[in-house]
């Protein structure tokens with residue numbers, strides 16, 4: 388059955404979507420998923436076609452949350468949390484919404500999203516286009532059901548100078564605390580001027596310390612224990628990564644997402660590689676896995692790492708897990724392969740674990756280091 392769905396996507400839906408301007412196709416998918424999620428019976432239908440069943444070998448408990456499969460949707464597809472119900476029904480183990488900023492903002496001028504089909508890649512310079520934290524709050528409050536954990540990825544408004552960036556992150560934490568299962572501090576998008584400077588030195592230290600202390604206060608107030616993670620870029624030197632890791636570990640954040648999109652164009656051949664922005668998909672796979680591996684080594688596996696970058700197949704996801712990732716995210720692979728990809732990933736991962744003699748995915752996390 389999944390083979391048929393994969394073929395339907397590859398030969399019918401994808402050619403139609405890929406004929407459209409990428410951002411129009413994007414809005415069509417989000418709009419469709421949003422509507423589908425609100426029609427009674429449709430989420431259940433989607434789950435029947437694309438859902439991933441429980442498999443004890445893949446089930447993961449982390450950050451006080453339960454993930455029935457370790458593959459989640461990366462940030463940026465559902466920036467305003469408008470399609471959570473639909474997207475929750477197509478086989479993800481969790482999904483990240485956002486990046487959301489305190490106030491809504493239009494993002495960069497269009498066009499700002501480009502396909503590189505032969506490279507199985509995308510380049511985007513969206514610039515955090517979103518409707519703002521209040522709008523996301525209302526969308527998430529309106530959800531009747533939450534079949535999977537919803538992570539909220541937060542950022543700063545373009546007009547906010549880096550010296551005041553902290554206020555933006557804390558404002559998002561406070562506004563969205565009641566509806567987020569977990570927060571991700573995004574300091575690694577390449578499309579907001581100077582954002583990546585927050586990844587280094589005292590700026591990183593004070594931002595993370597402030598976020599962690601605010602989360603502790605909010606958790607105490609609400610009697611909860613929600614986690615806050617940080618998402619980093621792949622375009623850092625080994626020395627920078629080591630310093631960042633030391634600061635991250637000292638800050639008390641609960642985990643690291645590696646990585647965001649890259650400014651490198653290595654492995655990209657299509658003429659759109661000349662567009663400015665962050666590159667995602669196949670060409671990012673190796674570098675993001677390398678960063679996962681370096682992080683695992685630098686932290687001795689003592690903090691959960693979430694792998695993101697260029698996952699298209701179970702083998703790609705498995706490489707990230709063996710390098711040190713406890714969970715894996717996918718975005719570009721979902722666009723190129725369609726919703727059937729989640730079943731393929733889960734089934735393939737289960738096969739790879741069994742092949743290597745692992746009874747549970749946790750035994751494979753970081754296996755390449757042992």
Ligand SMILES: Cc1cc2nc3c(=O)[nH]c(=O)nc-3n(C[C@H](O)[C@H](O)[C@H](O)COP(=O)(O)O)c2cc1C
Pocket residue numbers: 461462463464466485486500509511513515540573576618646647648666667668669671695696697698716717718719720
């Ligand atoms: C069009 C597009 C928009 C994105 N927007 C965001 C975003 O708002 N926040 C964020 O943290 N990452 C964003 N990302 C990065 C993805 O979450 C992911 O980390 C990256 O694309 C690597 O994974 P992939 O190769 O599976 O796409 C975006 C990626 C794409 C392609």
